[in-house]
Amino acid sequence: MAKHESNEAFFWILFSAGGMLAALFIPVQLFLFGLAFPLGWLHPPTYDNLMSLVRMPLVRIYLFVLCSLPLFHWAHRFRYTLYDGLKVKHLNEVIFVLCYGGATLGTIVAAYLLWTIR
């Protein structure tokens, strides 16, 4: 039982750290790359300009954390939405594996992509 509780705390820290990152950083980036650039309100940065940013180690660490933690935030919330909202309690274990498995997979993909940028 004690082990179970400590697991919950661990996942909750991932959830809240991801929620904070998502709250602070995602709206502006989504606005720029999802609306302002595609709709021509602002000029998108050139490939070379973005690459000079992404080559900086600090920017890569930032992008890695920005991809990973919000995915764990999603995993936590989505799991409980299915559990409480749609009341799919009998699939609890499957949902747990899919949500946290998805977040882990996304983390690995982010690490791989950022690591192999030249």
Added chain:
Amino acid sequence: MPVALQATIKPPVQYTEFHPRWYRPKVSVYWWLGERHYFKFIVRELSSVFVAIFVIETLLLINALRTGPDAYAQFLQLMQNPLVIVLNIVSLFFVVFHTITWFNLAPSATPVRMGGKRLPDAMIAGPAYLAWVAISAFICWLVLR
């Protein structure tokens, strides 16, 4: 035995080995549609789906940068697809909703006490909003310069 007496004697209680069923009133799957607060709760929780979609788009962008200038141009073109734009408008609504509800909940989640008194909610939520504005401005400057 007289009939009148027979009626007053209860039959012996039957015990079974099975646990009795709990009383649980049935709740509809759509329980959250009826009341504004419940609906807001579910919308807030569903915002996480759009957070995940943003991460997928970011991974696509990183992969495009990694591949080369042509892939980056293709990524920009993909973002111009009307369906993707509609998705991103909806996403932006949900993500901003997440930000606002997140900041407004922070004082309840982490109450700060100073001098025996609880700090007013605005003293915790306020700086979070200021940080949001500052970070957004900084990222705009970084990307657009």
